[in-house]
Amino acid sequence: MIFQSDKMAKIKPSGIRELFARAQGIPDTISLGIGAPDITTPxxxxxxxxxxxxxxxxxxxxxxxxxxxxxxxxxxxxxxxxxxxxxxxxxxxxxxxxxxxxxxxxxxxxxxxxxxxxxxxxxxxxxxxxxxxxxxxxxxxxxxxxxxxxxxxxxxxxxxxxxxxxxxxxxxxxxxxxxxxxxxxxxxxxxxxxxxxxxxxxxxxxxxxxxxxxxxxxxxxxxxxxxxxxxxxxxxxxxxxxxxxxxxxxxxxxxxxxxxxxxxxxxxxxxxxxxxxxDAAKEFQKFIKNEFQQRRDAIVEGLNSIEGIKCHKSSGSFYCYPDISETQYPTGKEFSEKAFEEARVVIVPGTEFGPSQTTNIRASFGSVSIAKIEDVIHRLTKLVEN
Ligand SMILES: Cc1ncc(COP(=O)(O)O)c(C=O)c1O
CATH class of the missing domain: 3.40.640.10 (Type I PLP-dependent aspartate aminotransferase-like (Major domain))
Incomplete structure (x- = not known):
């Protein structure tokens, strides 16, 4: 057997990658997990x-x-x-x-x-x-x-x-x-x-x-x-x-x-x-920023409309980070599991991002259109309010 170096043996596999791997090939799944834009390269x-x-x-x-x-x-x-x-x-x-x-x-x-x-x-x-x-x-x-x-x-x-x-x-x-x-x-x-x-x-x-x-x-x-x-x-x-x-x-x-x-x-x-x-590069930046701001508005408003979810308004990037502690799935891990199993929504538990992040989830709106955001809100509403 070939042993790993000490430093590598201490590295945990990425939970996000595991989540993506599970979602691969499962039909009708919407991912709020991906930290990348779905916008086509100019x-x-x-x-x-x-x-x-x-x-x-x-x-x-x-x-x-x-x-x-x-x-x-x-x-x-x-x-x-x-x-x-x-x-x-x-x-x-x-x-x-x-x-x-x-x-x-x-x-x-x-x-x-x-x-x-x-x-x-x-x-x-x-x-x-x-x-x-x-x-x-x-x-x-x-x-x-x-x-x-x-x-x-x-x-x-x-x-x-x-x-x-x-x-x-x-x-x-x-x-x-x-x-x-x-x-x-x-x-x-x-x-x-x-x-x-x-x-x-x-x-x-x-x-x-x-x-x-x-x-x-x-x-x-x-x-x-x-x-x-x-x-x-x-x-x-x-x-x-x-x-x-x-x-x-x-x-x-x-x-x-x-x-x-x-x-x-x-x-x-x-x-x-x-x-x-x-000029095309500058126009592209304006377009993408405007697009993300519209998505941010839609997802933050939608999440806040769900009982038990509180979402602050993000000021930048393409993520929001709601607190789900007042839902019936009060930890990010549980919420993320249920969202995947029952609503086919991939969403990342906050514990991936820091040790005290037990009650938040990260929702990326980088890769979802407004129509998909509406679908996600509908699915999560059903999940939480059932
Ligand atoms: C905060 C932050 N830094 C760096 C990166 C890495 O970007 P890349 O290596 O693709 O340039 C990311 C990607 O998600 C990120 O969110």
């Missing part, structure tokens, strides 16, 4: 990809990323947030997930602690574990912001960094600039690194503007921002993400990335670089 971007392959951009590219794409990413931050990153501070990776992984592998020493919000994107604590670090969960307020006062109490000499993610997966919450400033101040006072995962930056609702943490006073020199084209251009399967940071932070990460990946897929990088600055 035609112009698909054409750019075909051109890139046909014009033979099929070789290795530079390890940190295609030079044109890196320059355009740096320019995006200047244009949109007024923050100067050099192209050398940009790393193009195989998705945002790989960017965070490389950062943790590069910066965490064994036993160092990482502050992660409870609840959070489920990949983070596993990646922290793989890097030999320890996750310390930061409690949330009732509206799913980080509880800053409680956060302060968790910082000690082992704390190395924090991972922030606004707009949030799984809650859809955002934090205002002054609230984030209080968190940045803690990072400055204790010399902590900030990893800010901003993959949902373009999906903020009700006229709320995204706050780029690197633009907050004191944050720039200690912040690595993770981002991705997966959600922005509806291309999660292309696996192109990126990070921006001051060059001193990025340089060792580029070294790590070079040895494990060499470079992210060349033709996809070329295609995105040719598409990124077009």
């Amino acid at each position: 035609e112009i971007l698909k054409r750019e990809m075909r051109y890139a392959v046909d014009f033979d951009y099929n070789n290795y590219d530079q390890s940190p990323g295609n030079p044109k794409l890196r320059a355009m990413i740096a320019r995006k931050y200047k244009d949109e947030y007024g923050v100067d990153y050099s192209s050398d501070g940009v790393l193009v990776t195989c998705g945002g997930v790989q960017l965070v992984y490389v950062a943790l592998q590069t910066y965490l020493k064994k036993g160092e602690e990482v502050l992660i919000q409870d609840p959070s994107f489920l990949t983070y604590p596993h990646q922290v574990q793989l890097a030999g670090g320890k996750t310390v969960w930061m409690p949330s307020t009732n509206d799913f912001k980080i509880d800053v006062e409680k956060m302060k109490e968790l910082v000690n000499e082992k704390t190395k960094m924090m991972i922030l993610n606004f707009p949030s997966n799984p809650t859809g919450s955002i934090m205002e600039k002054h609230e984030l400033k209080a968190i940045v101040d803690i990072a400055v006072d204790h010399n902590l690194m900030i990893i800010s995962d901003e993959v949902y930056e373009y999906y903020t609702f009700d006229e709320k503007e995204h706050v780029h943490i690197g633009a907050i006073d004191g944050a720039y020199e200690r912040t690595l921002t993770a981002n991705s084209f997966s959600k922005t251009y509806a291309i999660p399967g292309w696996r192109i993400g990126f990070g921006v940071a001051p060059t001193e932070i990025m340089k060792p990460m580029i070294g790590y990335h070079t040895y494990v990946i060499a470079n992210a897929m060349t033709p996809a990088q070329v295609a995105i670089a040719n598409y990124m600055d077009t």
Whole structure:
């Protein structure tokens, strides 16, 4: 028998993947489980990809990323947030997930602690574990912001960094600039690194503007921002993400990335670089944001109309995170089981996202039309009110 390494033996299989596997091939199932947009990839971007392959951009590219794409990413931050990153501070990776992984592998020493919000994107604590670090969960307020006062109490000499993610997966919450400033101040006072995962930056609702943490006073020199084209251009399967940071932070990460990946897929990088600055790309972002806001309105209103379910209005991303504790299935796990078995609705229990998340479920509206949302509400109403 070949034994796994100690670090791998401690990793639990993803509950979400198990749920998806069970739902595979079962007719008439509606999934609110998937964290990806169902919107079709823009035609112009698909054409750019075909051109890139046909014009033979099929070789290795530079390890940190295609030079044109890196320059355009740096320019995006200047244009949109007024923050100067050099192209050398940009790393193009195989998705945002790989960017965070490389950062943790590069910066965490064994036993160092990482502050992660409870609840959070489920990949983070596993990646922290793989890097030999320890996750310390930061409690949330009732509206799913980080509880800053409680956060302060968790910082000690082992704390190395924090991972922030606004707009949030799984809650859809955002934090205002002054609230984030209080968190940045803690990072400055204790010399902590900030990893800010901003993959949902373009999906903020009700006229709320995204706050780029690197633009907050004191944050720039200690912040690595993770981002991705997966959600922005509806291309999660292309696996192109990126990070921006001051060059001193990025340089060792580029070294790590070079040895494990060499470079992210060349033709996809070329295609995105040719598409990124077009009017079509900007129009697509507006369209997708508007679409998600309409879906958010429909699902939040629908869920709140069901007896026993309370759903706050998400301010961004494409998730909402209702509390189901007053239904006859009062834990997320039980609710998710029943929703699948009796209503053929796939929905993820909150415990996937943090240890104290027993009474919430995550509903993704990234991949369901308004008509399907109405169907889901009808099915869940029947389930809960029967
Ligand atoms: C918060 C967050 N970060 C990162 C990612 C990863 O995106 P990708 O690796 O496709 O770029 C996701 C995907 O669901 C996410 O929700």
